[in-house]
Amino acid sequence: MQPEPALIIEESPNNLVTAKDAQLDITLDQLKKLVSPRALTGENMLLNMGPQHPSTHGVLRLLLELDGETVINCIPDIGFLHTGIEKTLESKTYTQGIPLLDRTDYLAPLINNLAFCGAIEKLMEVEVPIRAQYIRVILAELTRMNSHLVWLATHALDIGAMSMFLYCMREREMLLDVFECVSGARMMSSYFRPGGLWRDVPSTFEPLVRKVLEVFPGRIAEYEKLLKENPLWKERTVGIGVISAADAINYGMTGPCLRGSGVNYDVRKAMPYSSYDHFEFDVPLGTNGDVYDRYRCRVEEFNQSLRIIKQALDKLPAGPFVTDDRKVAPPPKHEIGYSMESLIHHFKLWTEGFRAPEGEVYFAVESGKGEYGILLSSDGSSRPRRVHIRSASFSSLQTLPQLSKGCLIADIVAVAGSIDIVLGEVDR
Amino acid sequence: MSDLINIPDGLVSKTDVFRGEVTLNVTRENVIALLTHLRDEQKFDMLTDETCVDYHPREPRFGILYQLYSVSRNTRVRVKMMLSEHDAVAPSATGLWKNANWMEREVYDLFGIHYEGHPDMRRILLPNDYVGHPLRKEIPVAVEENQFSFNRERVDAGKIYVTE
Numbered sequence: 001m002q003p004e005p006a007l008i009i010e011e012s013p014n015n016l017v018t019a020k021d022a023q024l025d026i027t028l029d030q031l032k033k034l035v036s037p038r039a040l041t042g043e044n045m046l047l048n049m050g051p052q053h054p055s056t057h058g059v060l061r062l063l064l065e066l067d068g069e070t071v072i073n074c075i076p077d078i079g080f081l082h083t084g085i086e087k088t089l090e091s092k093t094y095t096q097g098i099p100l101l102d103r104t105d106y107l108a109p110l111i112n113n114l115a116f117c118g119a120i121e122k123l124m125e126v127e128v129p130i131r132a133q134y135i136r137v138i139l140a141e142l143t144r145m146n147s148h149l150v151w152l153a154t155h156a157l158d159i160g161a162m163s164m165f166l167y168c169m170r171e172r173e174m175l176l177d178v179f180e181c182v183s184g185a186r187m188m189s190s191y192f193r194p195g196g197l198w199r200d201v202p203s204t205f206e207p208l209v210r211k212v213l214e215v216f217p218g219r220i221a222e223y224e225k226l227l228k229e230n231p232l233w234k235e236r237t238v239g240i241g242v243i244s245a246a247d248a249i250n251y252g253m254t255g256p257c258l259r260g261s262g263v264n265y266d267v268r269k270a271m272p273y274s275s276y277d278h279f280e281f282d283v284p285l286g287t288n289g290d291v292y293d294r295y296r297c298r299v300e301e302f303n304q305s306l307r308i309i310k311q312a313l314d315k316l317p318a319g320p321f322v323t324d325d326r327k328v329a330p331p332p333k334h335e336i337g338y339s340m341e342s343l344i345h346h347f348k349l350w351t352e353g354f355r356a357p358e359g360e361v362y363f364a365v366e367s368g369k370g371e372y373g374i375l376l377s378s379d380g381s382s383r384p385r386r387v388h389i390r391s392a393s394f395s396s397l398q399t400l401p402q403l404s405k406g407c408l409i410a411d412i413v414a415v416a417g418s419i420d421i422v423l424g425e426v427d428r
Numbered sequence: 429m430s431d432l433i434n435i436p437d438g439l440v441s442k443t444d445v446f447r448g449e450v451t452l453n454v455t456r457e458n459v460i461a462l463l464t465h466l467r468d469e470q471k472f473d474m475l476t477d478e479t480c481v482d483y484h485p486r487e488p489r490f491g492i493l494y495q496l497y498s499v500s501r502n503t504r505v506r507v508k509m510m511l512s513e514h515d516a517v518a519p520s521a522t523g524l525w526k527n528a529n530w531m532e533r534e535v536y537d538l539f540g541i542h543y544e545g546h547p548d549m550r551r552i553l554l555p556n557d558y559v560g561h562p563l564r565k566e567i568p569v570a571v572e573e574n575q576f577s578f579n580r581e582r583v584d585a586g587k588i589y590v591t592e
Contacts, residue, residue, distance in 0.1 A: 025556050033548060079553035086538075087562060091569045122447055249473050249499060252527035263499060270502050359446045362477070362495055362506065375493065377481045386563075390477040390495070395527045427553060 034075050039065045044072055047409075051080045055158045055413040058423030060397075062416075064409065071412060074404045076397060081427040089387040093353030094120050094194060097387070102188040104389055105425040108147040110139045110179070111367040112425075113192040116387075118273055119363035119374040120194040123356050126328050131319040132196035133275040134312045138209060139182065139191065140274070140365075141305040141312075145216075146175045147368025148298050155295070155417035156227065159236050164226065171219050178208045194354075195329040196322030206313065213310055220302050227295075237292040241403040241415035244289060251402075252395035255370025256297040257419050261289030267366040274365075279311045291418040298420070328354055353382040362390075369393050369420050391425035439465065451506040459509045460519050463494065467524055472496040472505060475525035478532065480539045484565035488512040490541060494521070511541065520546040538563035 031040075038044040050061035059080035065073035085104060089097045101116045102109035114136055121128060128136075149168045156164035176186040181204050183189035191198050227233045243253070245261040258265055266283045268276040284300030286293025322329045330349050331342035348354075358380040364373035370392025379385040396419045403415045435452065439462045442453040454462050466472040477495035494507040511518060520543040521528040532543045533552040540561035543549060551558065560567060575583040 026550065030548070030550055079551075079555070082553040084562065087567075087569060125447070247526075250526050252475050252525065265499050360451070360481070360493070360506075361447050361449060362504070364476075371476065373477060373495070375477060375479060375495065385483075386481045388477065388479040388481075390479075394530065398527050398530050 034063075035065045035073050038067075039073075043067075049412070051077075056416060057154060057421055060416070060421065060423055060426075062400075062412070064412070066409060069408050069410075071404050071407055071409060074401045074412065076400055078397070078423070078426050081423045083428070085428045086387055086389060090384060093382050094356065094384065095349070095353060097384070098193070099188065099190045101389075102190055103424060104391065104428055105147075105367060105369065105372065105393075105422050106187065107150050107422055108143045108368045108372075109187065109189055110136075110143040110191060111147075111365055111372060113190060114140055114274065115363060115365045115367075115372050115374045117192045117194050118365065119361055119376040120328075120356065122361045122363050123359065123376055123378060124194070124328060124354070126195050126323055126325055128196055128274070128323060129320045130275065131317050132321050132323075134316050135197060135201055135321070136192060136274050137276065137279070138309050138312045138316075139179070141309050142175050142178055142209070142212070144366075144368045145302060145305050146172060148302060149175070151298060151368070151417075151420045152223065152295075155414075155420075156233075158413045158417045159233065161227065161230075161233065164223065167219070167223065171216070174208075174212050174215065178205070178212065181205055181208055193322065193329065195325060196320070200321040206316075209309065209313055213306060213313070216302070216306055220299070223299065228299075234292065236411075236414055237295060237418070238290060239288070240291045240407060240411050241418060242288060242290045243399060243403060247402070248289065248399070251399045253370065253399060253419075254392050254395065255366065255368070255420075256294055256301065257370065257392075257396050257399075259283065259297050260286035260294035262287050267364050267371050271364070273363075276308075278315070279308045281308050291414050294418045294420075355380060355382050356384075364390070367392060369422065369425070370396065372425075389425065389428055391428070393419075393421040393423075393426045397421050397426055434470075435462070436465065449504065449506060451508050453508050453510075456509055456511065456518065459492075459507065460521070460524075462507060463496075463521055463524055466496055466505065466507070470498070471500050472498045472503075474499060475521065475528055475531075476504070478521065478528055478535070480535045480541060480563075482539065482563065482565045483510075490516055490539060492518055492535070492541070516541045518543050520544060522546055537561070540564065 036044060039046050045066045047064045047066055049064055050056040051059040056062065061077040063075040063077060064071055085100050089100055098113055098116060101112040104112050149172045153165040153168035179189045180186045182201050183191040243261055245263050248258050248261045249263060254265065262285055264283055264285055269283055281304045284297045286297050326345040330346055335342040336346055356378040358378055360377045362373055362375045364371050372392055373390035375388040375390065376384055377386040399419065400416060404412050439458050440452045440454055444451040474497040475494065476497045479493055481491045481493060483489055483491055488510040490511040492509045492511060496505050518541055520532055530552060532546055533550065535541050536543060536549060537551045537553050538561055
């Protein structure tokens with residue numbers, strides 16, 4: 001008869017438990033709810049993965065319960081990148097808050113700006129000039145491509161396709177050049193303002209975007225040649241991390257993860273904002289909801305983004321780039337010289353900021369990861385009472401325990417990569 | 429827009445429409461019944477967001493906001509429940525939507541609101557030994573000072589600069 005295995009978990013003096021291969025920062029009672037009894041006796045292994053693991057895409061920590069190489073339980077631990085952005089926003093004026101939003105989903109900063117400005121515009125009932133809306137669409141789609149490029153680069157690198165990383169990062173430079181030309185910053189661009197844009201786009205903007213439109217289709221075909229029918233790639237992705245449509249909706253998954261399961265929900269189509277209804281594009285859908293289908297959805301979105309950018313650039317109208325509502329947007333600099341009223345508006349906007357009416361609005365946009373929403377609560381002053389950031393990654397990451405249950409430890413890397421998380425917007 | 433949502437009498441205390449968004453105000457006793465009705469009868473199958481707003485110094489002070497979306501109807505609705513500071517306990521919606529789990533943990537972590545019936549009520553963003561709930565309005569925005577030789581004592585004493 002085998003002797004009864006001893007409890008390998010020890011309680012430390014501060015009531016937190018430690019196991020042989022994992023430092024845990026939870027109490028024994030909490031741990032018992034999360035893992036199976038076999039883990040407590042040492043028959044299953046508790047293994048720590050992250051927060052410094054390169055395949056967890058940032059500072060994500062996973063506590064794994066393993067039986068051999070099979071994952072029994074996966075417990076994500078987040079918060080390592082929590083910087084209190086929501087709290088800080090409460091002490092800033094609306095305009096001052098915009099650069100902070102860049103730091104949430106740092107791979108798609110302009111889409112975050114668009115959500116925040118859109119929420120303010122909805123609350124203040126501000127009309128955005130059509131030229132500004134089209135430029136916003138072009139830049140948002142370039143940002144989506146930027147987000148997908150970094151995703152494809154790191155996801156393929158995780159699975160072992162090293163060259164994809166180099167190719168995608170090479171193409172990303174072209175997009176960063178566009179952001180630099182409009183805003184002066186490559187990554188933290190903060191270019192959108194409530195009511196429009198910071199300034200009009202420079203003359204170098206259109207040639208740079210035309211170059212993107214010219215070069216990208218060939219490069220995407222190159223990626224397709226490398227991965228689409230690659231047997232090694234398919235071996236690692238087809239049938240892995242499957243989630244059904246009903247489960248994905250119940251988990252609040254959005255974006256390519258939800259569309260990979262065949263649910264046609266894209267905020268750009270469902271509730272068009274910033275003139276997205278002026279452009280023709282398709283929403284790529286998957287069928288199986290596995291890692292491969294999510295990959296297909298994102299790569300197809302490259303082509304759709306290029307389509308939108310081409311239409312917007314061809315139709316780009318002339319006109320003002322920011323609203324003429326002086327309560328929200330500052331007057332042109334030259335007006336300050338001769339107009340007393342403009343001087344007052346300028347002074348009020350840069351000292352106190354504008355006051356928003358009391359109330360709550362929710363404004364959502366489609367970011368690279370899914371639905372990125374801003375819940376804005378105003379108390380009537382020039383600073384928000386509360387800004388809540390509804391990030392797609394926060395909801396999608398919750399599916400990881402279900403997706404990885406029963407798969408091999410190496411597949412966790414593929415699954416975590418395929419739901420495309422950015423820890424900046426998970427932890428905020 | 430509000431006529432699309434037919435609610436049985438007595439569940440909702442007040443319906444607000446602001447900027448085209450419908451908000452259903454509900455008491456704590458009725459919130460789970462209302463959410464179940466919205467999910468099962470009205471096809472609001474996705475919990476987009478669940479969060480808290482601190483209306484200090486108003487009393488009751490905390491507003492729990494549920495942002496629901498219906499994929500088939502393409503409609504949003506918001507459910508709002510007010511909670512008093514002295515009785516900040518809410519029923520958990522984890523039985524209805526799985527992603528309520530982390531969202532409620534976040535509200536607990538940042539606002540100190542307890543959820544009854546939640547399977548795993550612990551902090552999520554902040555470390556386990558953190559004291560207090562920082563998104564409450566009485567907690568000021570503070571900065572941690574860098575320690576140099578001239579301010580060594582002050583930083584060691586744990587004094588913080590408060591902005592605003």
